[in-house]
Amino acid sequence: MTLERRFQNVDDFARAARRYLPRIFADYIDGGAFSERTLRRNRDDFDAYALRQQVLTPLPDHADLSVTVAGRRSRLPFGPGPVGFQGLYRRNGDIAIAQAAADAQIPFVLSTFSINGLGTIKQATGTAPDFQLYLDQDPEVNAAYLASCKAHGVERIFLTVDTAITSVRERDVRNGFRSIDRMTPGLMWQFAQRPAWSLDLLRGGFPQVELVRGRPEFGRGAMAQAGNLSRRLDKFLTWDTVAQLRQDWPGQLFIKGIADPDTAARAADAGADGIVLSNHGGRQLDHGQSTVALIPEIRQALGPSAALCVDSGFRRGSDIIKALALGADFVLMGRPFAWAVAAGGQAAVAHLIALLETELRITLNLMGLSSVDDLRRAGTDVLRPQSR
Template sequence: MSLERRYQNVEDFAKAARRRLPKIFADYIDGGSFSETTLRRNRDGFDHYTLRQRVLAPLDPKPDLSVTAAGRSSRLPFGPGPVGFLGLYRKDGDIAVARAAARAGIPFVLSTFSINGLGTIGKAAGAAPDFQLYLDEDPAVNAEHLEACRNHGVERIFLTVDTAITSVRERDVKNGFRSVDRMTPGLFWQFARRPSWSLNLLRSGFPEVELVRGRAEFGRGAMAQAGNLSRRLDKNLTWDTVAELRKAWSGQLFIKGISDPEDAALARGAGIDGIVLSNHGGRQLDHGRSTVSMIPEVRDALGPSAALFVDSGFRRGSDVIKAIALGADYVLMGRPFAWAVAAEGEAGVNHLIQLLEREIEITLNLMGLSSIDELRRAGTEVLRP
């Protein structure tokens, strides 16, 4: 059966990915913190807004979905956000997502926790990715990361600030993710039960995180490196940290992990180019609000000059439309791209992008709109509570 018939939406990819992946990785992608209440609220938040249907309007059957945010254009109003360890879900998974994004004319954000590094990704995709920066407790390591970004042509950095305190993700604790640094009988059994994944990924040995490969303090193998990278995150991030990074980095700087209007107002005065309104996909503070519900007040606090990106919980084209109508400039998606590449590799990511693009086109036309610009101008007039 063709991809077009097998996969009609994001959840189809998620189901296939769960069947293919060892439980330790499927749960890592799926899981949230503690009771996973924020994780659920991220999805439920979209149901608080309905879309206004208009008919008999002159329409372009191929709506213009292009956007410009923070001075950069994208053919579509969404793109793959940073997801750690894409190369563990399928061999060279991060390369596959980067290539598909480049082909679609949308930016790709590479995680610090990616298997392949900046140079490898840039060469494979034909363009430098954006980079999600986690700050290490050692300033020298951070300086090396920034230098690598400069050397490989990175234009935009996303400083992630909501993980200095790592929350408890109970699924990961049960599975030993970030605490298992060697093969155990249980892990061996999980891998043995997923022969397709094992044959694809393990033929050349267990992968490593290229960014820290060969550095003894981070260990060997992606599992050990994941734990050490997490344990070494700078626990003392403040607005002074942002100011110091702003001085050190001349390219675009976004703060990822803002989820309160007061913090958005502080960001406005920090000399940054934009923020990502994010609760880390429900993986940090439990019992928080959905990000989509916070867009209007965060937009007001941030002001019109800085870019407002948003992530967490996005699964449908209509979700993207609601976010932009509420005041967001761009949407980042994490889990959907992880599921797509785990399920079907680069072909799956291509198909996912096409599915979401078509959902947005059809939904805009049914709303009597022919472009994202029209949607932005209409704003909340196209929504009903």
């Protein structure tokens, strides 16, 4: 069956990814913190809004879906957010997503925990991606990260601030995700049950995190490096850290992982060019609010000049439309891109982008709107409260 018929929506990619990946990785991608209440809320709260239908309005042939975020144009109002270890879900997964994003003329954010590094991505796609920064306990390591960003011409850094405290994802604890630094019989059994994944990935030897390759303190092999990278995250992130980074980094600075209006206002005061309203896809604070419910308050707190990106739970074109109507500038998506790359590499990622684009276009047109700019101007006028 062709890719176009197999995959009609994000759920189709999620199911295919679970069939393709060893359980330890499928669960790592899908899971949320503790009871996974925030994870579910992120999805459920989109249903609080209905879209206004409008017909008999003249529309152009092709809706303009482009947006400008902190001075930079993107052809579509969504893109892949930073997700660690994409190159473990499929060989060269980071490159596959970066290339599909470049082809679609949308931005790509490379995680600190990526298998392929900045240099490899830049060489493959011809452009430097944005970089998501996890600060390490060791200032020398952080200085090396920033130097690498400068050397590769990175324009925008996303400083992630919601993981200084490590939450518990019960699926990962059950699978021993964090403690794996060598092959165990259980892991070998899981890999044996997924021969296509094993053949694809292990052909070139077990992957490593390029950014810390050659740094013995991080260990060898992606699983050991994953554990060490997480353990070594800076546990004492404060506004002073943000101020210091603002001084050290001359490019654009976005702060990722804000889900509270006061913090958003403070981020703007601290000189951030933008924020990502995010609860890390329900992977950190359980029983927190969904991000879609927070957009109006956060927009107001942030003021009109700083950019407002949002993520956590976005799966449909209609979800993106609701966020933009509520005041967001751009939507990032995590798991959908991880599922797509696992399910079918670059072609599947390109197909995911195309599916979302089509859904956006049709939905906007059925709402009588001809562009995302129109939608942004109309704002909440195009939304109706909807009891669930």
